[in-house]
Amino acid sequence: MTAPTTPAGLRHFLADDDLSPSEQSVVLDLAAAMKAEPFGAKPLAGPQSVAMIFDKPTLRTQTSFGAGIAELGGNPMLVEGRLAGIGVRESVEDVARVLGRQVAVVVWRTFLQSDLETMASHAGVPVVNALTDDFHPCQLIADLLTVRERHGRLAGLTVAFVGDGACNMGNSWLLAGATAGMHVRICAPEGYLPTPTMFERASAVAAQTGGSVRAVHDPKEAVAGVDVVVTDTWISMGKEAEEEARTRVFADYALTTALLAGASPEAVVLHCLPAYRGKEIAEDVLEGPQSAVWDEAENRRHAQKAVLAFLLDVSTGGGTR
Numbered sequence: 001m002t003a004p005t006t007p008a009g010l011r012h013f014l015a016d017d018d019l020s021p022s023e024q025s026v027v028l029d030l031a032a033a034m035k036a037e038p039f040g041a042k043p044l045a046g047p048q049s050v051a052m053i054f055d056k057p058t059l060r061t062q063t064s065f066g067a068g069i070a071e072l073g074g075n076p077m078l079v080e081g082r083l084a085g086i087g088v089r090e091s092v093e094d095v096a097r098v099l100g101r102q103v104a105v106v107v108w109r110t111f112l113q114s115d116l117e118t119m120a121s122h123a124g125v126p127v128v129n130a131l132t133d134d135f136h137p138c139q140l141i142a143d144l145l146t147v148r149e150r151h152g153r154l155a156g157l158t159v160a161f162v163g164d165g166a167c168n169m170g171n172s173w174l175l176a177g178a179t180a181g182m183h184v185r186i187c188a189p190e191g192y193l194p195t196p197t198m199f200e201r202a203s204a205v206a207a208q209t210g211g212s213v214r215a216v217h218d219p220k221e222a223v224a225g226v227d228v229v230v231t232d233t234w235i236s237m238g239k240e241a242e243e244e245a246r247t248r249v250f251a252d253y254a255l256t257t258a259l260l261a262g263a264s265p266e267a268v269v270l271h272c273l274p275a276y277r278g279k280e281i282a283e284d285v286l287e288g289p290q291s292a293v294w295d296e297a298e299n300r301r302h303a304q305k306a307v308l309a310f311l312l313d314v315s316t317g318g319g320t321r
Contacts, residue, residue: 016137016175031306044074048104055081055110064300096122126311140176141303155181159228174202181209187222
C-alpha cells in the first residue's frame with residue numbers, strides 16, 4: 001500500500017490534548033465569539049463540504065455539527081456509516097483517501113480510536129473526533145465553554161466527575177480539564193477508573209498548567225467544595241448487557257440533591273446526555289437551578305464550529321502551535 005502524503009501543517013482533533021493549553025484557550029475564545037455572532041465567520045464558504053460519519057447513535061452530535069457547518073457557510077455531507085461499510089466493505093485507509101478528495105474536513109463518530117487515527121493518517125484533510133470509545137473531545141470543549149460562561153474562568157476551578165470514570169468522558173475530562181488548569185477529581189468504584197496510563201498522561205499536562213488530577217472512591221469526598229459536578233450515564237454504548245450489574249455497582253454514585261449539597265453553592269452541574277433520570281442523576285438536579293445541561297447541549301454547536309475553524313486555519317498556515 002502506498003504511504004499517505006500528509007500536507008505540511010495539517011492538524012486533527014482526535015483527543016483532548018491535541019490542543020495545547022494556549023490553543024484550547026484560543027478555541028474557547030473563538031467559540032464564545034461565534035456564539036455571540038453565529039453567522040459572522042464563513043471559513044467553509046463555497047460551500048465546502050464536511051463529511052459527517054456516524055457509526056453510533058447520535059442526536060446532539062449530528063444536529064450540532066450539521067447546523068454548525070451550515071452556519072460556517074459549508075455543506076454538511078452525511079455519510080451513512082453502515083452503507084459505506086468502513087473497515088468491512090472498504091478499508092479505513094481507502095475510505096480516507098476517497099473522502100479526502102471530496103471534502104474539507106472529516107467528522108467521525110465511531111468505536112475504535114485506532115480507526116480514527118488511521119483515517120487521520122490517510123485523509124489529507126483535518127479529521128475530528130465526534131466520539132470514540134476512548135475520548136469525546138468536542139463535548140469537552142462545549143463543557144469548558146459552559147463552565148467558563150457560568151464561572152468566568154477555568155484555571156484553578158475544581159471539578160468532580162462522578163460515576164463510571166472508565167469511559168470516554170472520564171478520559172476526556174482528565175485531559176481537557178488538566179489542559180485548562182483545572183483540578184480534576186474522577187470518582188468511581190474500584191475497577192471503574194481511567195487507566196493509570198491515562199492519569200499519567202493527564203498529570204504531565206497538569207504539571208504545565210498548574211492543574212491536578214486524582215482518583216477518588218468516595219462521592220462525598222469527591223464533590224466537597226467543588227465548582228463543577230459532572231456525571232454521565234452508567235450504561236455507555238456497548239455496555240447495555242451490563243445494565244443490571246452496573247446499576248447495583250453505581251447506586252451510591254447517583255447525583256442527588258443530598259450529594260450536590262456538599263459542593264460549592266455556586267457549583268455547576270453538567271451531563272452530556274442522554275440522561276436517565278432517577279439513575280445517575282435525580283430529576284430535581286437535572287432540572288434544578290445549578291444545572292447547565294441545556295446550555296451545555298447548545299454549546300456543542302458553538303464549540304464544534306470553533307474547532308472546525310481553528311483546524312482549517314492552522315492547517316492552511318493561518319496559525320501556529
